[in-house]
Amino acid sequence: MTAATVSLELREIVQEYPGREGGVLRVINGVSLHFDRPGINMLLGPSGCGKSTLLHMMGGVRPIGVKTPTAGEVLIDGTPCHGAHDDVVMVFQRYANRPDLDVWNNVAFPFRLAHWRKRVPEAEWKARVDAMIDAVGLGAHRHHLPSQLSGGQNQRVALARALVLRPRVLLMDEPFGALDAQTRGEMQTLLVELHERHPCLVIFVTHDVTEALLLGDRVIVLSTQPAVVADDFSILEPRPRSAAWQRSSEAVRMEERILDRLHSRSGGPGSVVVTI
Amino acid sequence: MPCAEPLDARGRAGSLTGIAMAAADKHWNPYALLPARTTRMLGVGAVVTVLVLWAVVTGFGWIGPNKLPAPWQVAKAFAYLAWDGENQRSLLWNATLWSVGRVLAAGALVIAIGIPVGVLMGASPRVNATLSPLVDPFRSAPVVALLPIMVMWFGIGEWMKILFLYAGSVVYLIPMVRDAVRAVPQSYWIGARDLGATPWEAVRHAVLPLAMPRIADAVIVAVSVMWTYITVAEYVNAREGLGQLIQNARRFSAMDQVFAGIIVIIAFALLTYHFMRWIKGRLYPWETRV
Numbered sequence: 001m002t003a004a005t006v007s008l009e010l011r012e013i014v015q016e017y018p019g020r021e022g023g024v025l026r027v028i029n030g031v032s033l034h035f036d037r038p039g040i041n042m043l044l045g046p047s048g049c050g051k052s053t054l055l056h057m058m059g060g061v062r063p064i065g066v067k068t069p070t071a072g073e074v075l076i077d078g079t080p081c082h083g084a085h086d087d088v089v090m091v092f093q094r095y096a097n098r099p100d101l102d103v104w105n106n107v108a109f110p111f112r113l114a115h116w117r118k119r120v121p122e123a124e125w126k127a128r129v130d131a132m133i134d135a136v137g138l139g140a141h142r143h144h145l146p147s148q149l150s151g152g153q154n155q156r157v158a159l160a161r162a163l164v165l166r167p168r169v170l171l172m173d174e175p176f177g178a179l180d181a182q183t184r185g186e187m188q189t190l191l192v193e194l195h196e197r198h199p200c201l202v203i204f205v206t207h208d209v210t211e212a213l214l215l216g217d218r219v220i221v222l223s224t225q226p227a228v229v230a231d232d233f234s235i236l237e238p239r240p241r242s243a244a245w246q247r248s249s250e251a252v253r254m255e256e257r258i259l260d261r262l263h264s265r266s267g268g269p270g271s272v273v274v275t276i
Numbered sequence: 277m278p279c280a281e282p283l284d285a286r287g288r289a290g291s292l293t294g295i296a297m298a299a300a301d302k303h304w305n306p307y308a309l310l311p312a313r314t315t316r317m318l319g320v321g322a323v324v325t326v327l328v329l330w331a332v333v334t335g336f337g338w339i340g341p342n343k344l345p346a347p348w349q350v351a352k353a354f355a356y357l358a359w360d361g362e363n364q365r366s367l368l369w370n371a372t373l374w375s376v377g378r379v380l381a382a383g384a385l386v387i388a389i390g391i392p393v394g395v396l397m398g399a400s401p402r403v404n405a406t407l408s409p410l411v412d413p414f415r416s417a418p419v420v421a422l423l424p425i426m427v428m429w430f431g432i433g434e435w436m437k438i439l440f441l442y443a444g445s446v447v448y449l450i451p452m453v454r455d456a457v458r459a460v461p462q463s464y465w466i467g468a469r470d471l472g473a474t475p476w477e478a479v480r481h482a483v484l485p486l487a488m489p490r491i492a493d494a495v496i497v498a499v500s501v502m503w504t505y506i507t508v509a510e511y512v513n514a515r516e517g518l519g520q521l522i523q524n525a526r527r528f529s530a531m532d533q534v535f536a537g538i539i540v541i542i543a544f545a546l547l548t549y550h551f552m553r554w555i556k557g558r559l560y561p562w563e564t565r566v
Contacts, residue, residue: 061466084470096467099562100485112481115472145562165471 006077006087006168006201008035008058013072015053027053028069029226035169038199040191042212045222046262051205052173054227058203059171060084076169089167093174095158097146104142107133107160116165125164132160135194152183156190163194172204176211188214192239209258213251214241221261230261345532350539353532357521367521368540374516376544378434378509379502382441386498390446391491394453398487399479404454414447420508432513444505445498452497456490457483489563492556496549503545518544 010033019025027050035041045051053068060083062068073080076087097106108129110116116125133142136156146154155175162170176184192215195202206212212219213235221231235254237245245251302308310318327347333339334346341349357368397404397411423440430436460483468482469475510519518541525533556563 059470061470084472086472090467090470092463092467094461094463096461096463096482098464098482098485100488100560109468109481110471113468113471113473113477115474147562161471 006036006038007075008088008169008201008203009033009073009075009078010054010058011073011075013054013057013069013074015050015057015068016070017066026226029228030072031222031227031229032072033220033229033232035201035203038201039217040195040202040204040215042216042219043203043205043222044209044212044219044258044262045207045227046224047207049222049225050227051207051222054222055090055171055173055203055205058169059088059090061090085169086165087168088171089162089165089169090171090173091155091158091162091175093177095154097154097157097161099146102143102145103133103138103149103157104129106146106157107164109161110165128164128166129160132164135163135197136160136190150183151179152187155179155187159190159194163198166198167200169201169203172202174205174207177206177208184211189240191215196239209255210246212258213246213254215239219254219258221258223262231258233257342529342531345535349532350535353530354536354539357533357536371516371518371521371537372540372544374514374520375506375510375518375541378437378441378517379499379506379548381438382445382502383495383499385438385442386446386449386502387495389442390449390498391453391495394450394491394494395457395479395484395487397450398454398457399476399483408451408454411447411450415451417447419444419447419505423508423511427512436512437509437514440509441502441505444509445501448501449494449498452494453487453491456487456494459490460486489556489560492552492560496552496556499552500545500549503541503548506541 010031013028013031014026015028017025017027031054043051043055056062057069057074060081062083075081076085081088098109101109108125111120111122111125111129120128133139136159138153138156138160141149141153146157149157159175176187179187188211191202204215216235218232218234220229222228223230233254237250330344331347334341334344334349345353354368357366357371359366393407393411397407422443426436426440426443430439457479464482464486465478468478473481506517507519507522510517511523514520514523518537522534522537522541525531525537
């Protein structure tokens with residue numbers, strides 16, 4: 001399957017919040033990034049560095065009462081974008097499944113909205129929902145309620161709900177952060193599989209160096225607050241990446257490089273974790 | 277020592293026997309689960325104790341029947357009210373139908389007006405800022421004192437009684453509905469907006485469904501409040517109704533009938549309460565498992 005072309009650009013993004021005592025708290029300090037092809041992009045940084053803020057900006061989720069971004073622009077296909085965008089869908093750590101709807105209806109949720117009903121014929125979206133539920137491995141659970149599912153299965157529902165819209169850009173905000181190690185591994189495998197079948201531009205926020213090396217085609221490292229791009233490099237190793245590769249000198253060098261960049265500007269809040 | 281205790285419906289840890297609890301922890305331990313049998317025995321025991329005390333103080337004539345009628349006198353009054361053989365009628369049945377009808381009518385009004393207003397207030401801080409000074413203070417208003425005003429405005433007919441019940445309970449319902457809506461985590465709203473929902477669609481499809489169980493709780497409270505106000509509502513110019521029945525009996529110093537009437541009202545309030553709880557459980561079976 002050939003992937004839809006896409007261009008998503010962050011141009012000189014600055015974000016400031018009103019600080020205490022009338023001051024200004026600068027969270028993001030001139031971040032420019034360009035994504036122009038499908039692939040998994042890992043946005044890595046210490047917690048509290050503003051990586052979620054950046055991701056929300058790309059997803060059109062803007063806080064109320066604060067100008068976002070303070071300066072700079074988000075461009076999708078070259079056009080400035082200020083709100084939610086059809087081609088950009090987010091997956092959150094809190095999966096926000098409707099507890100009163102079964103798996104099928106949760107995945108079909110976007111088609112309750114006039115916006116998508118107008119655009120996709122009923123027969124087509126129903127077929128898409130069925131296919132997507134199978135794709136995330138919940139075929140046997142389509143009539144179960146979220147309360148009858150595990151955390152990982154609930155996150156699968158959220159992933160299916162996002163992908164059923166066939167977005168060109170998928171934004172993931174630490175989606176597996178709340179899962180236990182084994183489930184997280186399964187979800188990472190699932191994401192790689194789904195991306196193989198339906199390649200799109202994935203921007204994946206994490207504070208887990210190991211996860212970044214396991215999934216990323218490209219790894220972008222943000223510094224501590226105020227965030228700047230501290231590093232930006234590609235990983236050419238094909239997925240799925242074996243445990244042997246993860247222990248290889250190449251991977252270890254990358255890990256050291258990331259940690260080095262993260263620690264180069266100490267004094268800020270937060271830290272990164274390495275899980276192996 | 278196991279640390280992962282299964283949680284029950286209320287989110288409390290299950291049997292705490294796994295944690296080394298001494299027998300001394302039986303008391304003053306808010307998390308201890310009482311066996312169903314103990315719960316029942318303690319409850320029944322308390323009621324029986326009061327009944328026995330009641331029978332003793334009245335049976336020995338320590339308190340006169342014009343102050344406190346004996347249980348058997350109340351039972352006799354109840355039987356009379358339930359079926360008056362002399363006149364071939366059931367005062368109680370008639371009165372109950374009228375009172376239930378008024379509560380139903382007021383309940384329908386409360387649901388039809390109170391829920392939409394509460395939802396709008398919960399969904400929009402602007403609407404809330406506008407309406408909350410007009411609604412919230414009335415929670416502590418002396419509702420009984422409203423009665424003369426209601427009479428002035430709506431006369432002494434049926435509407436006055438229904439509107440009084442409505443006014444007395446809607447001031448509790450609206451803030452509860454608003455809080456129910458606002459208690460839904462923002463992530464649901466953001467998630468729906470990101471998927472292309474209009475703000476109202478996000479409220480309608482993502483926030484409201486999650487608020488429904490608590491809105492149902494608000495309705496249950498509102499109807500319970502109505503049962504406590506029914507006597508007041510039927511104070512003025514009621515020819516039928518449980519409240520009127522009590523008023524009437526009081527006028528003739530028939531304390532046994534007053535007691536019988538009060539017991540019937542409590543019984544009906546309990547009945548409606550449990551019935552509504554049951555309906556709520558059927559409508560929102562997922563609620564306790566979120």
